[in-house]
Amino acid sequence: MSTNKYSLLFFFLIYFLKLHFAFSASISSEFSYGLNVYKKGNCMGCHSWHGKGGGGYGAGVSLRNKELSLAEIVNVIKCGRPGTGMPYFYKKSYKNEKCYDTTFKDYDEAYRPINSKRFLTIKQIEAVSTFVKELLQDKELTKEYCEFFFNEGSKVCLNINN
Numbered sequence: 001m002s003t004n005k006y007s008l009l010f011f012f013l014i015y016f017l018k019l020h021f022a023f024s025a026s027i028s029s030e031f032s033y034g035l036n037v038y039k040k041g042n043c044m045g046c047h048s049w050h051g052k053g054g055g056g057y058g059a060g061v062s063l064r065n066k067e068l069s070l071a072e073i074v075n076v077i078k079c080g081r082p083g084t085g086m087p088y089f090y091k092k093s094y095k096n097e098k099c100y101d102t103t104f105k106d107y108d109e110a111y112r113p114i115n116s117k118r119f120l121t122i123k124q125i126e127a128v129s130t131f132v133k134e135l136l137q138d139k140e141l142t143k144e145y146c147e148f149f150f151n152e153g154s155k156v157c158l159n160i161n162n
């Protein structure tokens with residue numbers, strides 16, 4: 001290998017290391033409010049801490065394997081999905097503000113939208129949506145994410161290698 005190739009390799013090494021650190025830095029600051037909302041709303045009760053679903057709801061509620069726009073995510077959290085287990089998190093939904101162009105009186109008992117135990121503000125909903133979009137949707141589960149969710153060095157994250 002020529003010296004040129006070595007320096008190129010070196011360059012890429014530095015580049016990836018930098019990227020790595022940049023990512024962990026942004027993960028802890030920018031998304032921590034969204035993570036707090038994820039915990040506050042007990043999203044992990046149905047979607048798990050890793051966002052792949054599980055528990056009583058199975059893998060069908062994975063937040064990682066789909067591609068929704070940010071606006072669609074905001075709407076699902078605000079309005080829930082009537083007729084499924086996904087509750088709505090915005091207090092005014094179906095009462096003062098229509099969802100999917102409907103209010104409560106458009107539903108019979110079986111499909112009536114269910115509310116979450118704790119309501120969230122629009123600001124909180126937007127933060128948790130950004131969290132879902134940027135860290136979960138279409139992403140692999142990484143050790144960095146795990147340590148972001150729990151704590152650095154957490155036992156839960158020991159077996160995650162990527």
Ligand code: HEC
Nearest residue numbers: 041042043045046057061066073076081084085086087128
């Ligand atoms: C009580 C259980 C439950 C809780 C709590 C819950 N979800 Fe859900 N969620 C579901 C179910 C079930 C679905 C799938 C609905 C369907 O079949 O379309 C879903 C779907 C979603 C979707 C749409 C996924 C897709 O790609 O279609 C998003 C986004 C979402 N949830 C985010 C959240 C967030 C963020 C929280 C916390 C603020 C949360 N959920 C709390 C049960 C729950």
